[in-house]
Amino acid sequence: VDVCLVPPPPVDFSMSQDSICLGEKITFSGQASNIVSWHWDFGDGDTSSYQNPLPYTYPATATYSVTLTVKDLNGFTNSVTHKVFVVASPKADFSYRKACQTDSVHFLDGTSSPTGIITSYDWDFGDTGSVVNQSTQQNSVHLFSNGAGSYHVKLYVTNNYGCSDTIYKYVKVHDNPKAGFTFIQKNNPMTKE
Numbered sequence: 052v053d054v055c056l057v058p059p060p061p062v063d064f065s066m067s068q069d070s071i072c073l074g075e076k077i078t079f080s081g082q083a084s085n086i087v088s089w090h091w092d093f094g095d096g097d098t099s100s101y102q103n104p105l106p107y108t109y110p111a112t113a114t115y116s117v118t119l120t121v122k123d124l125n126g127f128t129n130s131v132t133h134k135v136f137v138v139a140s141p142k143a144d145f146s147y148r149k150a151c152q153t154d155s156v157h158f159l160d161g162t163s164s165p166t167g168i169i170t171s172y173d174w175d176f177g178d179t180g181s182v183v184n185q186s187t188q189q190n191s192v193h194l195f196s197n198g199a200g201s202y203h204v205k206l207y208v209t210n211n212y213g214c215s216d217t218i219y220k221y222v223k224v225h226d227n228p229k230a231g232f233t234f235i236q237k238n239n240p241m242t243k244e
Contacts, residue, residue, distance in 0.1 A: 060083055062083040062086075063119075064131065066080075071135065073112050073138065087123065095111075116132050116134055118130055141164040141208050142164075143206050143208045143217055152225065155192045166212065172191075173208075175204070178197060201222070202224065
């Protein structure tokens with residue numbers, strides 16, 4: 052008796068990227084031929100039966116094992132698994148030391164990054180009259196050229212996975228105090244008039 056062994060169908064899939072930021076969508080594309088059924092397991096309990104499922108968003112940060120199982124025209128199955136790393140975005144924050152209009156304002160980065168490290172800081176001081184209105188330093192110093200007032204300062208941060216966050220705060224620059232005094236002249240009894 053001749054036995055014809057048919058190998059399982061070759062299968063693979065591609066992803067738009069292997070690490071994404073929480074809340075971003077990822078796309079999957081199945082790669083196999085002569086397939087009658089596709090079964091995706093996204094590793095979080097959700098599934099799909101399309102060759103190329105709709106863009107997918109994961110509910111939490113974790114490493115997910117994504118498995119694609121296919122069945123060919125002969126009824127043979129095969130599967131392949133790849134991992135997706137879902138990364139938390141950083142949380143941008145900063146504080147600043149209060150200053151008067153002739154003083155520079157010192158900004159202190161307070162950003163947290165639960166996953167990865169912060170690789171870029173982009174400050175926009177909202178100081179339209181200044182020649183230098185931006186900085187890429189983690190902790191920055193800026194002298195507001197328009198003087199006293201309220202400025203809309205923005206900090207945009209990105210981590211090494213490309214995840215980012217932005218925070219805006221109003222920064223108040225105070226007027227310098229105005230020195231002055233008054234005096235009352237009293238007659239001195241020892242003085243002759």
